Amino acid sequence: MSLLGGIRPPITVLSVLLLALAGFTAFSLGSVHEDRLPKAVLTSQQHFAEDGAIALRASLDESVGDLDRAAALFSSGKPVPADAVLDRIGAVYQKWRGTAVVEIGSGRLVAARGENLPLTAIDSTRLSAEGGLAPRMVKLPGGETRLITLALLNWKDQPQQLLVASSSLRFPGISLGKFRSIAVVGADGAVLSSDGIPEPEMVTESARADVKRDSKQLVSFAKSAAQKTRANPLSTKEPGSGGYPGVSGSLIGAEHGGDRAAAGYAGLAGTEAGVGTSATSLDLTVVAMVNVAQNPARTSDAFAAMVLAGALLVVGALVVALLVATVQRPLLGLFLESRRLTRGDLARPVTVPRGGEAARIGAALERLRVRLLGNADPAPRSRGKRGRRTGARTLLALCALLLLAWCLPLGLLVNRAGADVVVPQQLVSDQRERSDTLSDRVRRGLNESQADLQSVASLMDGDTSAARMTTVLERTSAEHLRYQSLYVLEADGKILAQAGGKPRAAEGKGPRKSTVALDDRGNSPVIIATAPIPGKQGTAVVGELRIDFLNGLLKRPGLGQVRVVDAEHRVIGSNGGYRAFEKLGDERLDALVKGTNVKAGQSARPGSVLYRSGGDHVIAAAAPFAGGGAAEPLDWTVVTWQSTKGLAIQEYSLQNRTVLAGLLGLAVGAACLGWLQIVVVAPLRELARRAEALAEGDLRSVVYPRHHDEVGAVTRSLEIIRQQLQQLQQQRKQAAGQPPAPAGRN
DSSP states (O other), X not given: OOSSOSSHHHHHXXXXXXXXXXXXXXXXXXXXXXXXXXXXXXXXXXXXXHHHHHHHHHHHHHHHHHHHHHHHHHHTSSOOOHHHHHHHXXXXXXXXXXXXXXXXXXXXXXXXXXXXXOGGGOOGGGTTSTTTTSOEEEEOTTSOEEEEEEEEEOOTTSOOEEEEEEEEOOOTTXXXXXXXXXXXXXXXXXXXXXXXXXXXGGSOGGGHHHHHHHHHHHHHHHHHHHHHHTSOTTTOXXXXXXXXXXXXXXXXXXXXXXXXEEEEEEEOOOSSTTOOOTTGGGOOEEEEEEEEEOOOOEEOOHHHHHHHHHXXXXXXXXXXXXXXXXXXXXXXXXXXXXXXXXXXXXXXXXXXXXXXXXXXXHHHHHHHHHHHTTOOOOOOHHHHTTTGGGOHHHHHHHHHHHHHHHHHHHHHTTTOXXXXXXXXXXXXXXXHHHHHHHHHHHHHHHHHHHHHHHHHHHTOOTTOOHHHHHHHHHHHHHHOTTEEEEEEEOTTSOEEEEXXXXXXXXXXXXXXXXXXXXXXXSSSOEEEEEEEOTTSTXXXXXXXXXXXXXXXHTOOTTOOEEEEEOTTOBEEEESSOOOTTOBOOOHHHHHHHHHHTSOBTTBOOOEEEEEEETTEEEEEEEEEOOSOSTTGGGOOEEEEEEEGGGSOOHHHHHHHHHHHHHHHHHHHHHHHHHHHIIIIIHXXXXXXXXXXXXXXXXXXXXXXXXXXXXXXXXXXXXXXHHHHHHHHHHHHHHHTTOOOOOTTOO
């Protein structure tokens, strides 16, 4: 018999798979539990740390890039005094705590601004070596850590100078809320900077114990996170979720007063996996910690899981018993009966099964036995047609219905998560704070774009030639992929110099008064940044930003759908597919955006809400632009929302596992019953038709076996019987004096 053919393998595999599925159902559905600190909350802290790592990496890389570009732009023109260099940089960028220009050859400090820089930590003899100009961290005598960034100033016939800038390892625009703290951790696990935990002298005597405990817990988290982020992202157990390219994860700390400390950590990573940047070379890790109120631990109903598994065992036993009793045993009986007839044992009548194709084949074998004995064929046509209404296909359909009776309720009715789903309040708060952080990141991105144009404009004046302007614009366009077009625009709308694509928003008009504006006259939004050129009235450097630059800032794991809307609630950017200037299409989201833009005090505040939509819980948050800068007058708002279905909450986990069990049942039934249909039932129906034709006297048609299984064995027996009947017929004709029929004819 064939290894995969025949009647036994499909039924055996079906029995084993149904038994395994019953065990999976009992174990999987009965073991769903939610700890007192839900996994969804821990995952949210992990995403929060990833946001901090993205913001810190972008800020550090932007600082390094800005200093390099400024030095390159200065070096490409006429020599500029060191004081003028620092003054222009300070007027455009306010991100550095201190700047200085040092003559490399003599080591003399030429000019300085801001705080004193630790210049002794810079070895001027190694600047020409590989990585000599790479940013580095230096610890000040007071214990603070500074990031030192270096760039070269080169002019012909002038001593080479080193431009130095220092910045603190602080997070730009991270919204922490009331009870969260965040820290930058070095490769050795030391906390380099932190925010969110007040100094002991800044709080009351009763709160100092809590501050001390939180500080100690943060230090413990920092050491653990530094150790985990040293692992290879490809081999670590927590490589970051949702596409974060670096190593990230979550940690659980000590419990105090019903609250438990939870933390997320994330190592600084580039925009793509395996692609490093200046910031990632520093081996920094971000740790975000929050004290979360614990919920009572919940588990699923193990008894209900056992009932479902028992029901599957009963259904499986019925299906297997039905297949064995109505298909397997009759087919094996036919195999034995056909073999008996081919051996010449014709004395005993053929045992005919009760119904189906087996009954038709058995009746045909009995008629053939009678003919082999030399008797006249009784031709009991009524017996040959008996059982046609309840064939093997009907039995398979009945088995499929039995399995569906167990599978469909699991997918549609059992363990459905309804209105009683418990969504932790921490998730709603995290959605609000993360949306506020993203809103600040978008605003800062637009501000940085306008600041870059200011830096470019500061190198131009009334005497700058068009060729020189074009050179500067082309250099800026090559270094900043965020611009789709850069040009210098006069008051009468004339373009003096241009780089990149064709301007879309010039149209013969002069520069806009707004430093950052939105042009909504076309089919897609165009963000326009403008920087006036000093000493040239009415002339400005204009940059048109790619909308993909804005959309790229919105791709954050764990935030769901993200939209940037203007004052009229029209969509400007999104992290997914959208149509420009379409409405949000949800009254509750519109109301949330409107409510957050109501100024409370000096500025608008972010907000979040949990509501039901279409039977699902939805967490939504809105955060308007706040914090100043050139982009704040845009009056834009970042809106985020996500269904709680995808979160690791106990009710949804139980529902998902229940649906999975139902789908597995459907897959098992379809695979095994389909196997039976192809290998056994379809050939059996064809065999019944051929057996009846042979019993009716069709001795010409050769019966070919197609498979080496029970059906094939019966088919071979029928072919042998056909040949025996032909020989018997020829013998009768010879006895009657008739010539034998030609070969191949009866």
